[in-house]
């Protein structure tokens with residue numbers, strides 16, 4: 001099932017990108033995978049171990065990302081992963097333009113639940129929502145139970161870009177949001193004769209791998 005349908009995107013503002021428009025982006029995934037930590041790392045550049053109690057309901061942070069000299073305003077919603085909040089968070093999917101779907105590389109059930117999350121996204125979100133799969137906690141190599149290749153295979157099956165991230169070290173965190181912002185900007189300002197942008201190719205060319213790159 002290919003959930004990415006860039007060609008069908010109708011939500012843009014025409015060929016001229018409107019820097020004032022807020023682009024709603026939602027973080028979803030099981031409780032404890034690191035959604036709040038990822039957002040705090042992106043927003044404030046820091047990680048406070050074990051500091052967040054489970055998110056209750058939903059909250060947002062506005063963040064401006066500059067891509068190719070253009071300001072893209074992201075309104076990033078951090079949702080509660082706990083099942084009991086699911087009906088609340090579903091309501092927010094509908095007008096989301098992007099969804100970051102997280103699992104924890106040290107927690108198998110959080111990975112196994114990704115298919116169920118994608119089914120929910122398919123049911124409640126817009127057809128053309130930008131989806132990115134993130135395998136978080138890539139810094140905890142000793143407790144890894146999900147191989148990077150497994151994340152890549154699942155992402156390929158659903159036609160979505162994939163990154164391993166660490167909210168702790170910051171690995172690939174900015175890249176994830178930057179790639180989303182670039183894709184939203186590309187879609188909104190799409191011109192028939194302009195250069196095309198492929199989010200999956202971009203992410204592949206820019207990402208750092210946990211096996212090869214420095215952790216300091």
Ligand SMILES: Nc1nc2c(ncn2[C@@H]2O[C@H](COP(=O)(O)OP(=O)(O)OP(=O)(O)O)[C@@H](O)[C@H]2O)c(=O)[nH]1
Nearest residue numbers: 031032033034035036037050054055081137167168
């Ligand atoms: N080592 C490591 N720990 C992380 C990382 N991200 C989050 N954590 C830890 O994992 C735990 C859960 O993180 P949260 O950010 O609260 O997870 P969440 O997905 O927002 O959880 P809910 O609000 O219940 O949905 C905390 O103890 C974090 O410190 C990471 O990248 N690396």
